[in-house]
Amino acid sequence: MDWQNQKVVVLGGSSGMGLATVSRVAAAGAHVVAVGRDRRKLDNALAGIAGRVAGEAFDCTDRVALDRFFERLGRFDHLVLTLSGGEGGGTFAELDLAALRRGFEAKFWPQIEAAQAGLHALRRDGSITFLTAISARIANPGTAGLGAINGALESMIGTLARELAPMRINAISPGVVDTAWWDRFPADVKTNLFRQQAETLPVRRVGDAQDIAHAIVFLMENRFVTGAVIECDGGMRLL
Secondary structure, three states: OOOEEEEEEEEOOOOOHHHHHHHHHHOOOOOEEEOOOOHHHHHHOOOOOOOOEEEOOOOOOOOOHHHHHHHHHHOOOEEEEOOOOOOOOOOHOOOOHHHHHHHHHHHHHHHHHHHHOOOOOOOEEEEEEEEHHHHOOOOOOOOHHHHHHHHHHHHHHHHHHHHHHOEEEEEEEEOOOOHHHHHHHHHHHHHHHHHHHHHHHOOOEEEEEHHHHHHHHHHHHOOOOOEEEEEEEEHHHHH
């Protein structure tokens, strides 16, 4: 692909997998627009990235802000949706359903709203890549709520691929990846979990943001893949 002639929009581009994607496609020569909620955080994140990178700061849960953004943006080629939240986990008997609802509001709805809002400006045969999670495809106790959020997104991928063709619609389903998402947990909990994962996963390590960015870029580049959910989980689904 000639990245020099591609404009890529990454929502959730100020950290983690989104930022890694911004860095990778910018290095390839694309014009990248990274969106984050916090202007200072976004500017700091993008400061070390060379290339044609612009930052836009607004709340992606705000549909009016999304519509205005895409109206300003004009035509573009690829939309990457890495928006996420942290709520919705826990055993079902004790699951805080209000927290689960907030989990949907932080991940499912903004990804769907952004995809819909961007359709009119997205190249007819461009691509949309959603970010889900392997919780949608495994049966680990304590992850029913997270599985519901991510499974809801994944259930739409195939239908959207047919409905919006020739635009390509895909998703990446990550496993345990070492990003700031895990900083919400006590340090010892995170350390022990990562050690356990490294001992049990077939690849013998946890993932990093570049692993996911590599998979996202593949889906943008490969024009013969649509309706796919790629499991980038180190083999977690096999356990």
